[in-house]
Amino acid sequence: AGGKLTDKKLQKVLNNALKYSNADTAQLSLLREEAVNKAAEGHKASTPSWQLSPTSPVMLLLFTNTVIYIAGVILSITIGYDPLMSWGILDGALVRQGQLWRLFTAMFLHADMAHLFGNMYLLLMLGRVLDGQYSNRRFLFVYFTSGLCGSFLSCIFSHARSLGASGAIMGLGGALVCKLLFDKNREYLRHGMLYANLAFLVVFNLGYGLFNTGIDNYGHFGGFLCGFLLELIFSRRRA
DSSP states (O other): OOOOOOOHHHHHHHHHHHHTTTOOHHHHHHHHHHHHHHHHHHHHHHSOOOSOOTTSHHHHHHHHHHHHHHHHHHHHHHHSSOHHHHHHSBOHHHHHTTOTTHHHHGGGOOSSHHHHHHHHHHHHHHHHHHHTTSOHHHHHHHHHHHHHHHHHHHHHHOOSOBOSSHHHHHHHHHHHHHHHHHOTTHHHHHHOHHHHHHHHHHHHHHHHHHTSTTOOHHHHHHHHHHHHHHHHHHHHHHO
16 A cells, blocks of 8 residues: 555565465465474474473482582581581682682582572573473583583682582573574564573573672673573574
8 A cells, every 4th residue: 555564574474475475275285384383393492391300400400409408418417517518619729729620519519598499499490491402411511511611710700719500500591591592493482481581580690699799700600601602502503
């Protein structure tokens, strides 16, 4: 009617309709099948895996972190201190002296019940949405690589001792944010409020740490950036 069509999605639909307006039945059948497959792929990508296997990486990490924390509490009560804490906490000075294992072991230590619960809850939520999109090996690779990067940056730029799975979990958050920005199914992911809410929670935690003391921001940002970059590499390879 001479008007200008400004809705980009409607314009795309109209262009596709005009493109196939003279198509025969076979072509239309192929087009319909392609659309159904694409919709199914998008639905699978945007549907989180709520049924986690007991042997999934998420459940194994939850179990391991919880058992180590309980063991530390029992040791503190029975012998007066927690040897796991003194042996495994992240201390930059000791790491530079050669105790490199602390970069890894600090990921399994938590200061108190609230610290453990907060980290494990976020791990469970992020793990559920990424479990169906990553293989077990890739999930653990992102988790531990992000945690090590966070620990490494913390050792370089911070003189305080630190502990916790936050850096590794922020790596999962970074991967999720990257998916929302660059994944081929990002349009489907953005429609799922769970993904957007979790991404907001991750970014909020990063910002919260900037205005509060006692938080290892270098570990958080190091893990987040590592997870983001790893997912960016994965998405480029899938393209």
